[in-house]
Amino acid sequence: MATVIEALQQKLTQQLDCIYQGIDIDMQTSELAAQLIEIMRITEYCQVVEPFANHWSEKDIIMITYGDSILKSNEAPLTTLAKFIDSYFNCINGVHILPFFPYSSDDGFAVIDYSSVNEGLGSWADISAIASKRRLMADLVINHCSSRSLWFENFIKGEGVGHDYFFCAQPDDDLSQVVRPRTSPLLRPTETANGLKHVWCTFSHDQVDFDFSNPKVLQEFVTIIRQYLDAGVNIFRLDAVAFLWKIVGSKSINLAQTHEVVRLLRTLIEHAQHDAVIITETNIPNTQNLTYFGNANEAHAIYNFSLPPLLINTLITGSCLYLKRWLMSMPPAQDGTTYFNFIASHDGVGLRPAEGLLEEEEIKTLVDTMEMFGGKISCRTTETGEQKPYEMNIALFDALQGTTKGKDTWGLQRFLCAHSIMLALEGIPGIYIHSLLGTRNDYEKLANTSHNRSINRHRWDFDQITAELSNHASEHAQVLTEMTKLINLRTQQVAFSPNATQFTLHLGLQLFGFWRQSRNRKQSIFCISNISDQVMDLPISELNLIITETWTDLISGQEITDLTETIALQPYQTVWISNC
Known part of the structure; x- marks a missing residue:
């Protein structure tokens, strides 16, 4: 000693x-x-x-919440939160x-x-x-x-x-x-x-x-x-x-x-x-953010701040060009480090981490679309005194209610598609409580505080949200049911271990895909999402699946028996094609 x-x-x-x-x-x-x-x-x-x-595995999922996100009369909010987590979020560790x-x-x-x-x-x-x-x-x-x-x-x-x-x-x-x-x-x-x-x-x-x-x-x-x-x-x-x-x-x-x-x-x-574990919160351009890994001697994990704006951009434009380009450039985290992936949090969607990754015109379109969906934009002063958008303040469920063309009927599917991508990526997923509950923009809190970030910091009444979750037809119940299914699937796959191998697939601009392989090389998962509002064909032959193994889409449970077939992916449908 x-x-x-x-x-x-x-x-x-x-x-x-x-x-x-x-x-x-x-x-x-x-x-x-x-x-x-x-x-x-x-x-x-x-x-x-x-x-x-x-010090992490595929079973690690972090739920992000305020201590008073769920309130019940005559009860300490942390007590209420603990009961709510035990009742509804058992999939979260x-x-x-x-x-x-x-x-x-x-x-x-x-x-x-x-x-x-x-x-x-x-x-x-x-x-x-x-x-x-x-x-x-x-x-x-x-x-x-x-x-x-x-x-x-x-x-x-x-x-x-x-x-x-x-x-x-x-x-x-x-x-x-x-x-x-x-x-x-x-x-x-x-x-x-x-x-x-x-x-x-x-x-x-x-x-x-x-x-x-x-x-x-x-x-x-x-x-x-x-x-x-x-x-x-x-x-x-x-x-x-x-x-x-x-x-x-x-x-x-x-x-x-x-x-x-x-x-x-x-x-x-x-x-x-x-x-x-130490996680550094550094909402800065991507190349600067990566330096906080050091030589596996600084942060154990860094927030993957570029993911939220790039993924939202992908889903509202129907093109994965920038997301795919970024993913290909991201170095695999060496042992002792990993990424902390998230697409929504108590803060807004930062735009500085998209600098150098999205064109200025893309950022302008992104900002305009979020404003169209009821979001607010926070600005910063640049070194030249210019006012520049710094953060988009909007609930993720509202952010994905449509495309650059406007709102449509694919909001729930688009929202789930975003999470199916995030849950499968290299790293530890962090999921905001309001994403698990499908919470919308809180305009009342925004008006009361005059702070843009308040729009995405709703406080639920315990009785109200439990009633919503008991009604299987409610939007909130549907979101939690589908999110729980995805999380439970993720935590059972060793190929989704945070440091498991990842390679980007090239399937065009409307199909975003990557391949994960477990560290013992026994499990492979091809994660492919249709990020457009049109039906897209996925030729299975392009994946070069090993013909001697049995392949199944984990999400639908559908076995793939013909490796020469073409799967018609519905708008915003994701498949996790696994060999075990």
């Missing part, structure tokens, strides 16, 4: 040397490394770290509960107190109860906290814990290169006991950014990580981590120190709990 700890301390010291190079901190990095080991209680929990280990802490804005992402559960949601006991049955994913809101936090109050007072936690700059500093997804002023003037300070705010003036050049901030977050592990958190979502390190005069995004902090957190977490 002593040798393991010594090696760990040496590794952490090297990482801290990289992070704080050129910065005068009040202790030796070796001393800081020892303190981090103590905070994480690694001497008590130290586990053998197997390099390049995959993981849950991402979005920030469940006291907060002041941004639906939880302006955290007031990281160590407490929002009393309006429940308690740590409720969190641990959910974690006892499923893998629990929680947010580490690491870039910023609420301006109403005790830490920021102490910053204003100039004393106490947090008084030196926040990053400040000067209005006359060169901040022209800073990349951020908001149009509000970057600096927040704040009167403090030490005079007027200008606090860096990447997102809003209620979300004040931390200064990680102060090691106390790092120590604070390592303390938070240990508490979350103790509560049963198994997956850490590093929110907005790309903006973590700031340097005046730079873009202050994706800096080398940020990557080193991610590497250090992975080192600490995997030594404390070997199967815990």
